[in-house]
Amino acid sequence: MGDRQFKAVVFDFGGxxxxxxxxxxxRLEEERGLPxxxxxxVNAANPHSNAWAQFERAEIDARRFDVLFEAEAEALGHRLEGRAVLAVLSGAIRPEMVRALDQLGQAGYRLACITNNVPSGHGAGMARSGDAQDAYEQVFARFEHVIESSKAGVRKPDPRIYMMMCEHLGLAPAQCIYLDDLGINCKPAATLGMAAIKVTSGAQALADLSALLGMPLG
Structure with missing residues (x-):
């Protein structure tokens, strides 16, 4: 852990x-015979202005996303409607990560979440439902603060969203650890001074986080 005194752990949600x-x-690509x-x-082309980026900032609705995404896919040589992508935009909760959240909370670390999501539908990549019975909401309840791109109007990797979190927590970036499954989202966090962990699996994430904090997790 070195000389750094971490106060908060900030998580991405999906992934x-x-x-x-x-x-x-x-799986969807395999079903459709796509590369x-x-x-x-598709989402990497024009990453700040494409349909996905606009939807995560809530600048367009699901119907408009469907049309724009399909046009972007066709421009790259294949047919795929946006609504089909939204239909599979969910993920199974990793129980070991939930256990780690509880361990971190019990150890006194502040917990928060920054998530890029879209404003309609259901699943890990959708805006929060507010339903206390929803499994995702039960995980979100463990966080002191959550920033959702679809509600904040700004999305990762824009550095502003990380600073919004730090300002809310009243902490310097250097006092925070940030976990995300995308390197492009980890880079601005690290540039600001956070200790960034790129997640490739639950086990790897917990091993790296445990090493930083000097405590077993999972």
Whole structure:
């Protein structure tokens, strides 16, 4: 842990607390006979202004996303409607991550979440439902503060969203650890001074977090 005194752990949701949505995307691609990672390639084109980015900032609705995404997919040579992508945008909660949240809370660490999500539908990548019986909401309840791109109007990797969290917590970035399954989202967090962990699996995330904090997790 070195000389750093961490006060908070900030989590991404989809792909960290839950299994990666990319797994579901790959299943959809296989079902449709599309190249592997085609959906990711659509979302990587014009990443700050494409349909996905606009939807995560709640600048367009689901119907408009459906149309725009399909046009972007066709421009890359394949047919895929946006509504089909939204239909699989969920992920199974990783129980070991939930146990770690409880352990961290009991150890006195402040817990928060920054998530890029869309404003309609249901699942890990959707805006919060507010339903206390919902499994995702029960996990969200463990966080002191949650910033959702679809409500904040700003999305990762915009540095502003990380600073919004730090300002809310009243902490310097150097006092925070940030976990995300996308390197592009970890980079601005690290640049601001957070200790960033790129998540490739639940076990790896907990091992790296345990090493930083000097405590067993999971």
């Amino acid at each position: 960290v607390i839950t299994a990666s949505p990319f797994e579901a995307f790959n 592997a990672d085609f959906i990711r390639s």
